[in-house]
Amino acid sequence: MEELKFDVVIVGGGPAGLSCGITLAKAGIRALLIERGRFCGAKNLFGGVVYTKSVKELVPEFPNVEPSPVERPVTEEGYYIVSSEGLVKLLHRKKDPHEAFTATRARFDSFLAEYALKLGLEIAPKTKVLDLLKEGQRIKGVIVDRPRAFGDPRPTEIPANIVVIAEGVNRVLTEKAGLIGRPFGAEDVALAVKEIIQLPKGALEARLGLAEGQGLAVEIIGDITACLPGTGFIYTNRNHLSFGLGLFLSNLRESAFKPYELLERAKNHPHLRELFKDGEILEYGAHLIPEWGLEGLPRLYGDGVLVVGDSAGLVNPLFREGTNLAIYSGIMAGKTIIEAFEKGDFSSRTLKAYEAQLRESFIYQDLITLKKLKKHLFTNIHLFKTYPELLYDTISLFFSAQGRPKREVMREIFELIRKKRGFLGIVGDLIKVGRALW
Amino acid sequence: MLRILVSIKQVPDTTNIRINPETGTLIREGIPSITNPYDIIALSFACYLKNNYGGKITVITMGPPQAKSSLREAVEFGADRIILLTDRKFAGADTLATSYTLAEAIKYLQAEEGPFDLYLFGKQAIDGDTAQVGPGVAVRLQVPVITQTVKFETLDLEKRIIRVHRKSENGIEILEAKLPVLLTCDKGLAEPPFSPFPLILKAVKAEPEIFTADGPVNYQREKLGLRGSPTQVKKVYTPEVKKKGKIVDLSTTPLKKVVDEVIELLKSKGIL
Structure with missing residues (x-):
C-alpha cells in the first residue's frame, strides 16, 4: 500500500x-x-x-471554462427597501457586467x-x-x-x-x-436561511425585467426581516432564484420568530409575493455565517x-x-x-x-471598518425599521403631490422626518456611519 | 480466489423524481444521478466476499459517460477493475438489448482473464423496475440464476457451493448452487462497508476502461440500443391508490368498540 x-x-x-x-x-x-x-x-x-x-x-x-459554474452574470445590483406599506427599489446597471x-x-x-x-x-x-x-x-x-x-x-x-x-x-x-x-456566542454569528425557487418558464425574466444572460443581485432591507437587524436577498440563477434572509442569531433568539417562519413571512410579503407566484421550492438550507470580526x-x-x-x-x-x-x-x-x-x-x-x-491586505482593513460599523450600524434598529418606513413614506408623498401646493407637501415631508427620527437623530446616525467608513 | 463480476447501473434518484401528470413522462431535469440502491447491495456483497474469501472484483456498467462516477464509487467497495460500456449506439436499449450488450462484454472479459465464479446484479433498477436484466444475462451466459437473494449463509470454496436465502411470494427459500452462479441482490444481503481511506483516495482518480460498440467486444449492430429493442412503451401512468384505509378516531370512539370493529372486519375478510 x-x-x-x-x-x-x-x-x-x-x-x-x-x-x-x-x-x-x-x-x-x-x-x-x-x-x-x-x-x-x-x-x-x-x-x-x-x-x-x-x-x-x-x-x-x-x-471561459466548460462546464461553467456561472448561473448568470450580475448585470443589475442594488437594494429593495421594504416597509409594511410599500417598496422602494434602488437598482443600478453595472458598468462591468462580468x-x-x-x-x-x-x-x-x-x-x-x-x-x-x-x-x-x-x-x-x-x-x-x-x-x-x-x-x-x-x-x-x-x-x-x-x-x-x-x-x-x-x-x-x-x-x-x-x-x-x-x-x-x-x-x-x-x-x-x-x-x-x-x-x-450567538451575537457573533448570523444565520442565513435560503430557498432556491423555480419559477414558471419565462417568469423570472418577465417579473424582474431581465433578458437572457442578464442577472440581478438585490439586498432587501426593512420589513422583510420583521425589522430585525439583518437583510434579505434575491439572486437570479439560470432557471431559478435564490431567496433568503440573514439575521444575527442573538436577535433571532430574542425574537418570537423561528427562521423558517420569517422566511415564509418574507416570501408572502404583500409587496414581494408576486415575484414568487407559482414558484416551486427546489432546495432549502441554512448555514451560520461568522461575523465575529476582529x-x-x-x-x-x-x-x-x-x-x-x-x-x-x-x-x-x-x-x-x-x-x-x-x-x-x-x-x-x-x-x-x-x-x-x-x-x-x-x-x-x-x-x-x-x-x-x-x-x-484590504481584508484586514475591512475587518477594522466592520468592527466600528457593527457597533453603530447593525445594532441600530432605525436602519431596519425607521429609515425604510421613512424612505417609503417620503417618496410616496413626493410622488402623490399632484394637484396640491408643493410647499405644503414639502412641509408634510419635513414633519414626517421630524416625527419619525428627528433631524438630529439622522445627523447622528450619518456621523456614526461616516466615522466607521472613513 | 473468487472471481466476482458485478453489474451496476446509474439511475436518477427516484426519491426526488416527479411525473408530469399530463404526459405521463418522468421529469428528469435537475434530478441527481445515483448508483441503483440494489446494485449497492451487490457491491457490498462482493466486498464482503472479497474480504472474507479473497478475490478479485470486476465491475461493469452501461450508460452515458457520466456513469463513470458510479464506477468510481465501486472502487470504494474494493473493485479491482472497472469497465464502462458507453456508445450512442447502446442508447435506448430495453432489457433484451441491455442483457445482450452486457453478456457479450462479460463473455469477452472471460475469454480475456478466465471465467467468473459469481455474477452479482441488483434485484432491479429503481428507474425501470423490470428485474429482467440479471436473469437475461444469466440465460445468455448459460449459468443458473437465483433472484431476490436476501441472505448469505455459506460458501464452500472447495466444493464450489454457495448457500443463500431467496425471497419468494410464499416465504424464504434456502437454496444451494454450484458456482458459477448469477445472483440478483435484494435488501438484507449485505450492508455497505465503511471504506478505508486509501480506497476513497483511489476512487476519486479512478478511470474506467471504455468499451464501445466498435470494440473491443464484437457486437452485432442490429442487437444494440434502440434497434435491438422490441419493447414499445405504449403508455406510462401513475397508478392510483385504490384501496383506502379506514381511520377510526380514538378520541371520539371508545377503545373497546374500535377493537370489536377491527375483529369484525378481519373476520369478514376471512383473515380471522
Missing part, C-alpha cells in the same frame, strides 16, 4: 481550502484535501454571488475541485478529520475517521508538515489546535498550522464578501506554505508571514 504522507493536509473543501490546494498544486507541493461531504460543495451554502476577479486568480481562463456572477455551491465548489484535481491536488471526500496529530504544540498531521483497511477499527493517522484548517464556521479543529481565544479572530497560524476562510471569520456582510475573502486567504496561505517549503521551516516563524500578508 502506498504510504500516506503528504507535504500539506487541507481540512475542508470549500473555496478557502480549494484555493490553498490549487495554489500548492501549481507549485508542485504534494497536498491532500479532506472533505466531509460526498463531494466538495455538497455540504456548503452561500447566498449566491461570486466575484470574477477572485476566481481569475485561481483559474486564469475563467469565465464583475460578479451568481452560482450555487454544489456546482461552484465542485468546479474548483475538478480544476484542482487536474493540477494534481489529492482530494478525499466522505472523510471526517477527527483530530490533529500533535507533538507538543507542533501540529504534525491529522487523524481521519476512516481506517486503513476494511474491518480495521482504528482511524488513520496522516502525517503532514503543515495542516491548513479550512473547516468553516464551526471551527472545531481550530479550537483543538489551541488557536481560539474565546468561543463564539474580536473573535482566532490566531491564524501556529507551528505547522494555518487557518483560512470562514474558520478565521473572514466575512464582510455589508459588501457581501466571504467567498472571495476565502479565496484570497487560501491563496495567501498557499504562498506562505510555498515559502516554508523553500526554507524547510514549518514553524510559526515562517508561517506568521501569512498573517502579515493578511494584515496588509
Whole structure:
C-alpha cells in the first residue's frame, strides 16, 4: 500500500481550502484535501454571488471554462427597501457586467475541485478529520475517521508538515489546535436561511425585467426581516432564484420568530409575493455565517498550522464578501506554505508571514471598518425599521403631490422626518456611519 | 480466489423524481444521478466476499459517460477493475438489448482473464423496475440464476457451493448452487462497508476502461440500443391508490368498540 504522507493536509473543501490546494498544486507541493461531504460543495451554502476577479486568480481562463459554474452574470445590483406599506427599489446597471456572477455551491465548489484535481491536488471526500496529530504544540498531521483497511477499527493517522484548517464556521479543529481565544456566542454569528425557487418558464425574466444572460443581485432591507437587524436577498440563477434572509442569531433568539417562519413571512410579503407566484421550492438550507470580526479572530497560524476562510471569520456582510475573502486567504496561505517549503521551516516563524500578508491586505482593513460599523450600524434598529418606513413614506408623498401646493407637501415631508427620527437623530446616525467608513 | 463480476447501473434518484401528470413522462431535469440502491447491495456483497474469501472484483456498467462516477464509487467497495460500456449506439436499449450488450462484454472479459465464479446484479433498477436484466444475462451466459437473494449463509470454496436465502411470494427459500452462479441482490444481503481511506483516495482518480460498440467486444449492430429493442412503451401512468384505509378516531370512539370493529372486519375478510 502506498504510504500516506503528504507535504500539506487541507481540512475542508470549500473555496478557502480549494484555493490553498490549487495554489500548492501549481507549485508542485504534494497536498491532500479532506472533505466531509460526498463531494466538495455538497455540504456548503452561500447566498449566491461570486466575484470574477477572485476566481481569475485561481483559474486564469475563467469565465471561459466548460462546464461553467456561472448561473448568470450580475448585470443589475442594488437594494429593495421594504416597509409594511410599500417598496422602494434602488437598482443600478453595472458598468462591468462580468464583475460578479451568481452560482450555487454544489456546482461552484465542485468546479474548483475538478480544476484542482487536474493540477494534481489529492482530494478525499466522505472523510471526517477527527483530530490533529500533535507533538507538543507542533501540529504534525491529522487523524481521519476512516481506517486503513476494511474491518480495521482504528482511524488513520496522516502525517503532514503543515495542516491548513479550512473547516468553516464551526471551527472545531481550530479550537483543538489551541488557536481560539474565546468561543463564539450567538451575537457573533448570523444565520442565513435560503430557498432556491423555480419559477414558471419565462417568469423570472418577465417579473424582474431581465433578458437572457442578464442577472440581478438585490439586498432587501426593512420589513422583510420583521425589522430585525439583518437583510434579505434575491439572486437570479439560470432557471431559478435564490431567496433568503440573514439575521444575527442573538436577535433571532430574542425574537418570537423561528427562521423558517420569517422566511415564509418574507416570501408572502404583500409587496414581494408576486415575484414568487407559482414558484416551486427546489432546495432549502441554512448555514451560520461568522461575523465575529476582529474580536473573535482566532490566531491564524501556529507551528505547522494555518487557518483560512470562514474558520478565521473572514466575512464582510455589508459588501457581501466571504467567498472571495476565502479565496484570497487560501491563496495567501498557499504562498506562505510555498515559502516554508523553500526554507524547510514549518514553524510559526515562517508561517506568521501569512498573517502579515493578511494584515496588509484590504481584508484586514475591512475587518477594522466592520468592527466600528457593527457597533453603530447593525445594532441600530432605525436602519431596519425607521429609515425604510421613512424612505417609503417620503417618496410616496413626493410622488402623490399632484394637484396640491408643493410647499405644503414639502412641509408634510419635513414633519414626517421630524416625527419619525428627528433631524438630529439622522445627523447622528450619518456621523456614526461616516466615522466607521472613513 | 473468487472471481466476482458485478453489474451496476446509474439511475436518477427516484426519491426526488416527479411525473408530469399530463404526459405521463418522468421529469428528469435537475434530478441527481445515483448508483441503483440494489446494485449497492451487490457491491457490498462482493466486498464482503472479497474480504472474507479473497478475490478479485470486476465491475461493469452501461450508460452515458457520466456513469463513470458510479464506477468510481465501486472502487470504494474494493473493485479491482472497472469497465464502462458507453456508445450512442447502446442508447435506448430495453432489457433484451441491455442483457445482450452486457453478456457479450462479460463473455469477452472471460475469454480475456478466465471465467467468473459469481455474477452479482441488483434485484432491479429503481428507474425501470423490470428485474429482467440479471436473469437475461444469466440465460445468455448459460449459468443458473437465483433472484431476490436476501441472505448469505455459506460458501464452500472447495466444493464450489454457495448457500443463500431467496425471497419468494410464499416465504424464504434456502437454496444451494454450484458456482458459477448469477445472483440478483435484494435488501438484507449485505450492508455497505465503511471504506478505508486509501480506497476513497483511489476512487476519486479512478478511470474506467471504455468499451464501445466498435470494440473491443464484437457486437452485432442490429442487437444494440434502440434497434435491438422490441419493447414499445405504449403508455406510462401513475397508478392510483385504490384501496383506502379506514381511520377510526380514538378520541371520539371508545377503545373497546374500535377493537370489536377491527375483529369484525378481519373476520369478514376471512383473515380471522
